[in-house]
Amino acid sequence: MVEFRNVSYTYPNGQQALSRINLKIEDDEFVFVVGANGAGKSTLIKLLLRELTATEGEVIVNGFNLSTMKQRKIPKLRRTIGVVFQDFRLIPNMTVYDNVAFALRVIDAPTKYIRARVPYVISLVGLTQKAKSYPNDLSGGEQQRVALARALVNDPQLIIADEPTGNVDPARSFEIVDLLKAINECGTTVLMVTHQHDLVRYFGGRIININTGAVVFDEVIGGADEAK
Amino acid sequence: MRLNSFKYLVKQGFAGLWFNRVNSFASLCVITISLLMVGISVLVSFNITQMIGAIEKRNEVMVVILDGTPDNNVDLLGEQLAQNPNIFEVNFYSRDEALAGMQETMTEDEKAYFASYIHNNPLPDTYRVRVTDISKLSETVKQIQQLEFVESVQAPNDFASILTGIRNVCAILFSAITVALIIVCFVIISNSTRASVYARRREISIMRYVGASKSFIEIPFFVEGLVIGIVSSGIAFGLTWFAYTEIFKMLSTDANVFSIFGLSAIIPFESIALKTGLAYLAFGIVLSAVGTVVSTRKHLNV
Numbered sequence: 163m164v165e166f167r168n169v170s171y172t173y174p175n176g177q178q179a180l181s182r183i184n185l186k187i188e189d190d191e192f193v194f195v196v197g198a199n200g201a202g203k204s205t206l207i208k209l210l211l212r213e214l215t216a217t218e219g220e221v222i223v224n225g226f227n228l229s230t231m232k233q234r235k236i237p238k239l240r241r242t243i244g245v246v247f248q249d250f251r252l253i254p255n256m257t258v259y260d261n262v263a264f265a266l267r268v269i270d271a272p273t274k275y276i277r278a279r280v281p282y283v284i285s286l287v288g289l290t291q292k293a294k295s296y297p298n299d300l301s302g303g304e305q306q307r308v309a310l311a312r313a314l315v316n317d318p319q320l321i322i323a324d325e326p327t328g329n330v331d332p333a334r335s336f337e338i339v340d341l342l343k344a345i346n347e348c349g350t351t352v353l354m355v356t357h358q359h360d361l362v363r364y365f366g367g368r369i370i371n372i373n374t375g376a377v378v379f380d381e382v383i384g385g386a387d388e389a390k
Numbered sequence: 391m392r393l394n395s396f397k398y399l400v401k402q403g404f405a406g407l408w409f410n411r412v413n414s415f416a417s418l419c420v421i422t423i424s425l426l427m428v429g430i431s432v433l434v435s436f437n438i439t440q441m442i443g444a445i446e447k448r449n450e451v452m453v454v455i456l457d458g459t460p461d462n463n464v465d466l467l468g469e470q471l472a473q474n475p476n477i478f479e480v481n482f483y484s485r486d487e488a489l490a491g492m493q494e495t496m497t498e499d500e501k502a503y504f505a506s507y508i509h510n511n512p513l514p515d516t517y518r519v520r521v522t523d524i525s526k527l528s529e530t531v532k533q534i535q536q537l538e539f540v541e542s543v544q545a546p547n548d549f550a551s552i553l554t555g556i557r558n559v560c561a562i563l564f565s566a567i568t569v570a571l572i573i574v575c576f577v578i579i580s581n582s583t584r585a586s587v588y589a590r591r592r593e594i595s596i597m598r599y600v601g602a603s604k605s606f607i608e609i610p611f612f613v614e615g616l617v618i619g620i621v622s623s624g625i626a627f628g629l630t631w632f633a634y635t636e637i638f639k640m641l642s643t644d645a646n647v648f649s650i651f652g653l654s655a656i657i658p659f660e661s662i663a664l665k666t667g668l669a670y671l672a673f674g675i676v677l678s679a680v681g682t683v684v685s686t687r688k689h690l691n692v
Contacts, residue, residue: 211599234604241601253593268602273394316600 163189164210164320164353169219171205179205181375182219187353187368189319192346194362195355197372203355206372207324210353211243212236224319241269244313244321244350248328250305252297252312258284259293262311269316279315287311287341303334310341314350321345323354327361339365391605399606403613410586410614417582417618417678418625424575425626425674428568429666433634433657435564440657442557449524451531452544453517459539464515467539471519476530479520488513514541525554572677579681580688583611587686608686615682616675623674627667634659 164187171180180202187193197203208214209221212228221228224242231239252261263280271279284293287307297305306326313321323342327335339354339361346352356362362369363383371379407414453471455464464482471480489511493501521530527550534543587594597607641656659666 237601237603239601240599243601245599251592251596251599253596264596265600267395267398268597268600268606270392270395270603270606272392312596312600 163187163222163224164351165220165222166209167220167222169209169216169221171202171209171214172217179375180209180216183375183377185370185377185380187351189351190346190349191368192343192352193354193368193370194365195353195370195372196357196359196362201372202375203372204324205375207322207355210320210322211245212239237269241316242319244316244318246306246309246313246321246323246326248325250297250302250309250329252305252308254297257294257296258289258300258308258311261297261308262315265312265315271316283311283315286314301334302330303337306330306334306338307341310338310345314345318350320351320353323352325355325357327356327358332360335361336364395606396609399609400613402610403617406586406590406610406614407617410582410589413582413585413589414614414618417578418622420578421575421618421622421674421678422625422629424571424578425622425670425677426629428571428673429626429630429670430633431564431567431571432669433630433662433666435560436662437656438560439557442553445553449546449549450518450520451527451534451546453519453534454541454544455515455517456539456541457514459515463539467537468517470537471517471534474519474530474533476521476523476526477519478522481518483516483518485511485513485515488516524550525557575677576681576684579615579678580685583615583682583685586611586614608683611682611686612679615678619674619676619678620671622678623670626674627670630666630670631659631663 164185166183166185169180169183170178172178183206195203195206205214209216209228210223212223212231216229219229223239226235226239226242228239253264256264259280262284263276266276266279281290281293284290287310289304289307289311292300292304297308300308306329310323310326313323321342326342327338330338335358342352342354343365366382366384368382369379370377453467455467459467468480468482471477492513493504496504519534521527527545528547531543531545531547534540594607638656638659
């Protein structure tokens with residue numbers, strides 16, 4: 163569960179990025195966060211990952227109160243969150259398998275578990291045949307699926323996807339969101355930040371629109387895929 | 391931490407060394423040179439101390455025994471002198487030996503002239519003592535003066551203060567060089583770590599996002615630093631061994647050096663090889679590993 167209670171954030175240079183945000187995202191929800199550049203979406207994500215601490219109010223993520231959290235507890239919080247970025251952030255000199263396994267290795271998971279879990283998650287994103295390939299040999303859509311597998315591999319409660327379709331061609335964008343939807347149906351909360359309104363209109367669901375640091379719209383809309 | 395994870399991190403450290411091989415090589419060279427300079431400066435300092443010590447030991451303090459002191463009291467005085475912690479050698483030099491010694495330096499005419507005027511030996515019995523620490527000479531002289539049956543004490547006080555001064559200046563100079571080189575090493579390690587962190591920023595940022603602990607992120611850098619430290623100290627030790635032995639050989643063939651300072655003036659490498667090796671290893675490891683950890687914390691901000 164994610165909760166923002168009266169959250170404001172002002173950067174050290176005085177620029178206010180978020181102002182009195184109140185939000186609650188329940189477990190198992192799928193939420194689109196939309197908004198123009200500079201609206202405060204990135205700040206929102208940084209607050210969720212505890213890269214930044216709210217200057218006012220409280221941020222609660224998966225039972226952690228991020229406003230009072232000690233620095234040394236941050237890794238624990240992040241192990242409950244999977245993150246997917248627009249630029250994939252894969253390690254170029256590691257194979258698909260190693261990129262996914264990396265997320266488990268760094269949290270000191272047992273080798274046996276890694277050997278069983280990684281191929282399973284790679285199969286979920288449909289890349290079993292490419293497990294030994296390097297990121298540069300893959301298309302944008304495939305790279306993003308590797309990033310998704312990496313986010314998924316340690317079974318997070320929440321997946322934050324920061325414009326995951328930004329570097330992917332339109333047809334593949336729908337596949338990525340389909341995958342996120344499938345993950346969500348398995349019980350993982352998904353928060354997807356996007357600029358692509360066609361995707362939002364197509365899939366529908368809860369839409370949160372942020373503008374100049376405030377939530378200006380928070381409604382559930384019906385999607386075109388449901389009409390089919 | 392699991393053994394497999396530890397192995398993985400160590401492997402990552404070695405991979406990092408290879409990945410940043412130009413930087414690693416530069417760090418290795420600079421740390422080796424710094425270690426060499428510190429090592430050489432310490433060894434030179436040891437040798438200078440040893441040389442000064444050799445000169446100090448040649449200095450004799452003459453304790454003139456009161457005329458007419460009974461033999462058993464002379465012996466007692468000898469024992470008292472030997473008990474002084476700063477005295478390592480006590481030799482009795484009788485008035486007859488002194489006279490014989492004086493006559494050895496005279497011509498036959500002088501001897502005849504001397505014998506015609508002086509019938510009784512006018513020279514006193516003396517003890518000639520050598521002190522361990524010349525910087526405490528005046529204190530030791532005072533202690534001797536307070537002993538019974540001592541008429542006077544003759545000591546080379548000026549010479550002692552010059553030697554002590556030289557030794558102090560050397561100690562300060564070499565300490566300053568050592569401290570300066572340690573600082574240089576830290577700066578270089580810090581820069582090298584920064585470059586290494588920069589080269590792996592993508593991996594580090596992913597590690598952070600997936601919840602890697604601080605130590606997990608730092609260990610590969612620590613391994614890198616450790617390996618550089620160990621290899622540097624090995625190279626520095628080898629070079630020191632070679633250079634020191636060659637210089638020792640050169641000086642051994644030059645009779646003047648030994649005639650000035652004595653045979654034990656230069657310490658043979660064999661007698662300090664183990665200590666030097668261990669010091670290099672400890673210094674290299676501490677410097678590189680601690681330097682890496684400190685600068686990793688600074689540059690990683692994890």
